Amino acid sequence: MTGTTRILLTGATGQVGRRFLPRLVQWAGPDAVRVLVRDPARVAQAARAGVEVVTGDLREPGDRAKALAGATAVVNVAAAFRGVPDEEALAVNRDAAVALGREAAAAGVRRFVQASTNLVYPDGLGRPALESDPVGPSPRFGVYPRSKAQAETGLRELVANLPGDPAGAMELTVVRLAFVYGEGDSHLSDFLPRLAHWPAHKRLPVVHHADVAQALWRALSMPSAAGRTYNAVDDAPVTAYDIHALHGLPLPAGAAGATDQDPWSGMASNALLRAELGWRPLYPSLWTARDAGAL
Numbered sequence: 001m002t003g004t005t006r007i008l009l010t011g012a013t014g015q016v017g018r019r020f021l022p023r024l025v026q027w028a029g030p031d032a033v034r035v036l037v038r039d040p041a042r043v044a045q046a047a048r049a050g051v052e053v054v055t056g057d058l059r060e061p062g063d064r065a066k067a068l069a070g071a072t073a074v075v076n077v078a079a080a081f082r083g084v085p086d087e088e089a090l091a092v093n094r095d096a097a098v099a100l101g102r103e104a105a106a107a108g109v110r111r112f113v114q115a116s117t118n119l120v121y122p123d124g125l126g127r128p129a130l131e132s133d134p135v136g137p138s139p140r141f142g143v144y145p146r147s148k149a150q151a152e153t154g155l156r157e158l159v160a161n162l163p164g165d166p167a168g169a170m171e172l173t174v175v176r177l178a179f180v181y182g183e184g185d186s187h188l189s190d191f192l193p194r195l196a197h198w199p200a201h202k203r204l205p206v207v208h209h210a211d212v213a214q215a216l217w218r219a220l221s222m223p224s225a226a227g228r229t230y231n232a233v234d235d236a237p238v239t240a241y242d243i244h245a246l247h248g249l250p251l252p253a254g255a256a257g258a259t260d261q262d263p264w265s266g267m268a269s270n271a272l273l274r275a276e277l278g279w280r281p282l283y284p285s286l287w288t289a290r291d292a293g294a295l
């Protein structure tokens with residue numbers, strides 16, 4: 001990062017963004033970071049540290065323009081998927097993300113990092129998903145993964161068709177996150193009701209917030225990440241049995257004898273992120289994070 005770098009981070013008040021922001025400030029310097037938030041009171045500490053705060057809604061063109069003025073990089077972490085209507089999920093996750101990308105390219109942004117999800121992959125691969133696999137989210141996960149997959153496609157299309165000299169054009173990097181946990185996030189315990197009908201051996205692919213942060217940072221700062229897509233997932237998908245054990249809970253009735261019909265569903269390989277960006281998970285498993293006091 002150079003002295004003239006101005007990084008716009010969206011979603012800074014969310015589970016991922018609020019843990020990424022202090023790291024971004026440390027790695028890039030507070031003067032290099034700007035956030036677009038709906039409620040500035042929630043980033044008051046970062047503002048005191050020197051982060052520039054733009055108040056607005058990602059769906060509003062005028063707010064996007066304010067947030068992008070002078071920006072040289074964007075990390076688009078914002079998304080609407082927790083209990084929102086389908087129209088809002090599509091408006092934020094797909095339409096606003098692609099609009100932000102289009103306007104970022106016009107504003108002179110050089111690197112656009114899009115946070116996406118491992119749920120964009122289809123079921124039935126019979127192995128961990130690779131970044132080279134076509135996207136095709138399962139309809140059973142609803143509109144959210146579809147909106148994220150369509151955002152990826154829309155952003156790729158616009159970057160491929162940017163006018164002017166490709167050498168000076170905006171580069172896109174997509175980071176597909178597995179189920180994110182750690183650092184006080186209640187995500188895993190909130191997920192327990194969903195596990196009630198899971199076979200004991202069914203696995204959930206996970207990644208710790210610290211490792212999400214270093215994946216996003218590498219995607220943002222490493223030249224070799226330009227134009228690439230990466231899975232960010234730890235080394236040890238965690239079983240339903242383990243998640244219950246972690247919470248001191250017995251297995252639900254029937255879980256021990258049930259069979260997972262698609263044991264590779266949701267699984268993704270982190271080999272590319274390791275090989276190309278040198279990423280190594282600080283917490284390769286949930287148990288490592290537990291033992292380190294990082295849950």
Ligand SMILES: NC(=O)c1ccc[n+]([C@@H]2O[C@H](COP(=O)([O-])OP(=O)(O)OC[C@H]3O[C@@H](n4cnc5c(N)ncnc54)[C@H](OP(=O)(O)O)[C@@H]3O)[C@@H](O)[C@H]2O)c1
Binds near residue numbers: 059117
């Ligand atoms: N958490 C996971 O396990 C996981 C897994 C895979 C992928 N991801 C991806 O990671 C990213 C972050 O997820 P998260 O868990 O941090 O989500 P989250 O906790 O729900 O946070 C979403 C963030 O987006 C912001 N946002 C939503 N609608 C907005 C709008 N119209 N204008 C401006 N900001 C808006 C929210 O702002 P407010 O605080 O104002 O609502 C919040 O900061 C998403 O792109 C998601 O697809 C997450």
